[in-house]
Amino acid sequence: MKHFLTLKDFSKNEILEIIDLAKKLKAETNAKIFKDYLPNQTLGMIFAKSSTRTRVSFETGIYQLGGVGLFLSSNDIQLGRGEPIKDTSRVISRMVDMIMIRNDSQSELEEFSKYSKVPVINALTDKYHPMQLLADYLTICEAGLDKNLIAAYVGDGNNMTHSWLMLAAKLGFELRVATPIGYEVDNEILNEAKEIATQNGGKIIITNDPKEAVKNATVVTTDTWVSMGQEDEKEIRIKAFQGYMVDDSMMNTAQNDAIFLHCLPAYRGYEVSEEVFESHSDTIFNEAENRLHVQKAVMVWLDSHRD
Ligand code: CP
Ligand code: NVA
Numbered sequence: 001m002k003h004f005l006t007l008k009d010f011s012k013n014e015i016l017e018i019i020d021l022a023k024k025l026k027a028e029t030n031a032k033i034f035k036d037y038l039p040n041q042t043l044g045m046i047f048a049k050s051s052t053r054t055r056v057s058f059e060t061g062i063y064q065l066g067g068v069g070l071f072l073s074s075n076d077i078q079l080g081r082g083e084p085i086k087d088t089s090r091v092i093s094r095m096v097d098m099i100m101i102r103n104d105s106q107s108e109l110e111e112f113s114k115y116s117k118v119p120v121i122n123a124l125t126d127k128y129h130p131m132q133l134l135a136d137y138l139t140i141c142e143a144g145l146d147k148n149l150i151a152a153y154v155g156d157g158n159n160m161t162h163s164w165l166m167l168a169a170k171l172g173f174e175l176r177v178a179t180p181i182g183y184e185v186d187n188e189i190l191n192e193a194k195e196i197a198t199q200n201g202g203k204i205i206i207t208n209d210p211k212e213a214v215k216n217a218t219v220v221t222t223d224t225w226v227s228m229g230q231e232d233e234k235e236i237r238i239k240a241f242q243g244y245m246v247d248d249s250m251m252n253t254a255q256n257d258a259i260f261l262h263c264l265p266a267y268r269g270y271e272v273s274e275e276v277f278e279s280h281s282d283t284i285f286n287e288a289e290n291r292l293h294v295q296k297a298v299m300v301w302l303d304s305h306r307d
Contacts, residue, residue, distance in 0.1 A: 002305045003113045003120040004298055005106070006128045007166040008192065012200060015134070015170055022138050022290070022297035029064065029293065036066030037300045041097035043067060045123075046088075048074035048103040049228045053264060054123045054131070057291040058100055065296055070096060074103070089115035098299060104229060119302040121295075126159060126229075127189070132263045133163040134294035136221070137171070139287040143259050145218050149173040152217035152254070154210045155244055155271050156237075157185035160223040160263055165193035165204060172200035178213035179206075180240050210244055217254045221261040222246050222271040238270065247273035259283045 007015065028035065043062040047055065059069035072092075074080045079088045085108050092099060093116040101109055101120060106127035113120040122130055140146050150173070153164050157179040165185060168175035169192075177185060190206065197204050207213055214220055225241045226234045251260060260272075260280035264287075268274045277284065 001119060001307050002302060003116070004130060004302060005109060005113060005120065005122045007130045007133060007163060007170055008196070010170065012170050012172070015137075015167075018134060018294065018297050018301050019138055019141065021301060022134070022294040023141070025296045025300070026138075026290070026293040029296075034064050034066075037296075038062065038097070038303055039066040041065070041067035041303070042095070043069045043299065044072060044092050044096040044099040045069050046072045046074060046077075046079070046092075046099065046101045046103070047123075048079075048101075049124065051102060051123075053288055053291050054100075054102060057295050058123065061292050061296040062098075062299065065299060067097070085112050086115045088112070089120075090117075093117040098302065119306070121298060121302070124159060127186070128163050128166070129159045129263065130163050130166070131291060131295055131298065132160065133167045134298065135287055135290035136261050136263070137167060138290045138294055139261060139283060140219055140259070142286065142290075143283065145257075145259065149219065150176070150217045150255075151219040151221065152176045152178070152213040153221050153223075154178045154213055154246055154250070155222040155241065156183050156225050156227065158223060158227050160221075161185050162189045164221070165189060166196075168202050168204060169193040169196035170200060170202075172197065172202040174203040174205070176205040176207065176213035176217065178208065178210040178244070180244060181208055183237075183240060210246075210250060211253060214246075214250050215253050218258050219261060220246060220251060220254050220258055223263055224265065224267055225271055226267075241270070245269075245271060245273055246276050248275055251276050261287055264288055 100123040102123040106125040
């Protein structure tokens with residue numbers, strides 16, 4: 001049985017297989033063909049943090065596959081009152097067929113998965129957000145930019161950045177990451193990604209200069225400067241990130257047909273200008289929709305890889 005905790009655990013072929021499945025499921029959904037790939041299955045959906053896209057896409061996704069989603073806010077279950085994660089896992093995984101979790105800590109997610117009898121999916125932790133990167137890559141493929149891909153990430157070295165590092169490492173494309181001093185990516189993850197990238201022909205460039213990162217890029221992306229749980233640091237972060245907003249002058253240095261991606265929610269006037277956001281909104285909202293299709297693919301894929 002496989003869990004989906006990070007892209008690190010998947011080979012290039014497996015990632016591309018999931019992307020191909022997502023393309024097929026998207027075409028079926030668009031044609032209003034809904035097949036019961038997961039009949040009568042229940043997806044437990046544990047949320048310790050807010051969500052719009054992840055909740056709606058997983059709940060709709062499992063329903064479209066013939067199953068049902070069970071929304072479990074950690075405030076409403078005993079987990080929020082201190083029931084150990086390993087007990088929560090052993091209880092819930094005896095009753096449902098698959099579980100997705102959004103929580104603070106990657107190590108708690110790993111602990112949960114160790115005790116689970118069913119596949120567990122990472123729906124965002126402090127370290128990674130792999131479902132978002134699958135949606136981003138599907139969007140890149142649909143824009144015809146998956147060949148000779150040069151991606152530039154400008155902003156905070158956070159869970160999104162770490163997942164970009166793993167995607168670039170596994171698929172072997174060029175990724176430039178520009179963060180302000182003091183907000184760099186996790187060193188351990190960077191070193192792992194660099195090692196994997198060497199095996200797959202990928203190239204990872206780390207800089208503190210957004211211009212250097214974006215020049216001639218084919219995909220430009222960013223994320224909020226203030227992730228969930230960092231609200232107390234908002235003022236100091238906004239000061240530290242001055243000069244890192246993706247605006248027209250920055251986008252203009254990318255290749256002519258470059259796209260701009262954002263996992264959302266977006267904060268205009270901070271990590272992205274209103275103009276850049278709105279002029280790329282078709283791509284950004286396609287990217288958001290693609291969460292539905294890739295997550296359906298992940299659920300079907302994990303179901304077919306049970307023992
Ligand atoms: N991008 C993303 O994961 O959005 P939500 O926080 O709304 O789920
Ligand atoms: N880095 C952001 C991503 C939100 C989807 C956060 O963790 O809040």
